[in-house]
Amino acid sequence: MLRTEQHQSARIPLTTGSAARLTHAIGLLAILTLFTSTCTEAQNLGLLEGHADVGNVLHAGNAVYDPANDAYAVTGSGSNLWFTADEMQFAWKRMHGDVALTAEIELVGEKGNNHRKAALMVRQSLDPSSPYVDVARHGDGLTSLQFRLSPGDVTREIETAATAPHWVRIEKRGEFAYVSVGDSREELRFAGASMHLRLSGDFYVGIAVCSHDKDVTETAIFRHLEIQPLSATTRAGRRWSTLETVKVASTDRRVAYTAPERFAAPNWSHDGTSIVFAQGGTLQRFGLDPAPYPSLGVQAAANAHTVPIRIEVAAPLSDAHGFSPDGTQLAVSAMNGGASHIYVLSAYGGTPREVPTDTSAVWTSWSPDGRTLLFTGQQGDQANIYTVPAPGGAETHLPHQQGRNKDADFSADGEWIYFSSDRTGTEQLWRMHPDGSAQEQVLTEAGDDLSPHPSPDGKWLVYIAFPAGRTAPGEQMAELRLLSLSDRKPHLLATLLASSGTIPAPSWSPDSARVAFISYALVQ
Structure with a gap:
């Protein structure tokens, strides 16, 4: 005693x-x-x-x-x-x-x-x-x-x-x-x-x-x-969305912001002081405590709240958005006239300029030099990967096979484009050179692997892994995984209720120490 x-x-x-x-x-x-x-x-x-x-x-x-x-x-x-x-x-x-x-x-x-x-x-x-x-x-x-x-x-x-x-x-x-x-x-x-x-x-x-x-x-x-x-209930819970970050070294997670509505697609600012995400056809900026490299802070600022980025486009934005490598510009996609269009504007908002394309285009990535945009072009049931000069110009249709090829993102050195493809029957991770050559499967797993994003230091690839047999969109059990690009061994970062909005955009912190993502919960 x-x-x-x-x-x-x-x-x-x-x-x-x-x-x-x-x-x-x-x-x-x-x-x-x-x-x-x-x-x-x-x-x-x-x-x-x-x-x-x-x-x-x-x-x-x-x-x-x-x-x-x-x-x-x-x-x-x-x-x-x-x-x-x-x-x-x-x-x-x-x-x-x-x-x-x-x-x-x-x-x-x-x-x-x-x-x-x-x-x-x-x-x-x-x-x-x-x-x-x-x-x-x-x-x-x-x-x-x-x-x-x-x-x-x-x-x-x-x-x-x-x-x-x-x-x-x-x-x-x-x-x-x-x-x-x-x-x-x-x-x-x-x-x-x-x-x-x-x-x-x-x-x-x-x-x-x-x-x-x-x-x-x-x-x-x-x-x-x-x-x-x-007691057990058949009543559907209320959907909550949560902006989280996870440390690559420890897999410890931190809640930054949560609300009883849908938001998606976190994207870390160039200076590490804010995360931008898509919500209800707008982009919202969430402030983080400023902290110097290399320990970018992810604790919400003392008066933390979201601030909409003013974007003067007469159409609701989709989830797709991302900062240019130098942090001065922002690429977005919006539906207009039955098709998706790409726009580029100041990182602080304002009036965007359209980057014309011949197909319905959803932005996915900037090249490391900021000169080229990657996008997914949709034609019927087919989805393929294209490039277009960021200032505007002729698009390039990269070589592909049948099926859906999407979620493309440049590596930090510009040598590779990582993407997902269902050409083998399930969504798997692939890569190719920027001219479309040397296409190879990066990893073979039983389920569907989506949204691959290389880290800024070139060491890792983060992606979302859904189990085999996934048949419908919406929130489902999934794993946020980390692939070492040196030995191609996957590691678990988080198990969560995920959707296409969890990490569709590049979501690494600038120092490659953390990943931002959106988890979902159905709360009674």
Whole structure:
């Protein structure tokens, strides 16, 4: 059992201030007093069935329920809730099926490691290396969806854009988990963080604390915990779109912006300070915290919001758009008169000039020298790849085979054009020289591989992989993958609900460290 001195580091905010703060402090003191007094008694765990230290924890943890305040005090130690195995105090209940956990969370005290965590958790077992998913509040306010996909796998995360929300919620619906945050129970709102995880049979749900320092313990208060079984529903959820970025080195993801509507096609600005995406026939610019190379910031700016780019064209824009290599111009596509047209304008907006083509044309890429545009030309059921001078001029139809050849993008050195083609029966990744010669298949996989985009440093190719048997457009389970161009081995970046709008445009950060993409969620 815990020694009472293990709780003496808790800093109770009984300073001068409002009556509400004083009431809060008195309530917190009552909870911690009850916690200390029950360390040697049989414990009431309220909704939960048991608690235990998970992993190689040096200092025993504890959990107690205070019915008068409807609050749990959980104290835990442990070096981390991360990597391939966890160390924490976990208070739990066995469940199966779909479930939602909701609580107000407070980490006690102002000191302690910035990475100490208090979490609402769903995990397969009490084994330290068990698959799990949680929503974790960190000591510095960071709030993330964390998950381990298989036993002994590394932990990955999706950082939300929220800082120290009072209330958090995690829902397991089928094989998806969704996180909501808010400053009150009534203000809980989908945070853009969702992921795919398979749990079988019975599993554990509950509350967890990890001190992120094996030599100390930390305490968190979980107020008004709700554990709600969710019934199956045939009602279609509301579509949310989320602009995310993912680190190539770690595969950790971060939510930049989310909204309950469709948007698509993220494109990083030349200076790394904003991402432009398509929404409702317009282009929106989303500001990021400016940060110098090489660590381009992707945290939303303090007053983050989207700003429309003024484009004076009398037709709704399609998803296709992209910045010129020097960042001064923007290419867009728009439907007009029953056909798609390409336009070029200032990167800051204004009146565009049309780049005439003989076919219905959807822009896909700039050449590295900024002199040439790639586009997909549509003729009936056939789609083929063309080039046209950026200032305007005669288009060139690159050699092709039958079928759909599209999603073309130049390599950074201009030596190759990467594209997708269904000439073998499924969508696969191909490449060719800019004159259409030396066409070769880059990778052979069972499903459909689309939207290949080479990195600015020439080392990687990011693409979206849909499973075999995909028959209809719209959001479907897919994988965002990274192909090493040195050995042609694919690596998983993210599993997500994706569509043609996930990465149709080049979406690398200028330093090749991150990829921007759009994920989708159907939220009940």
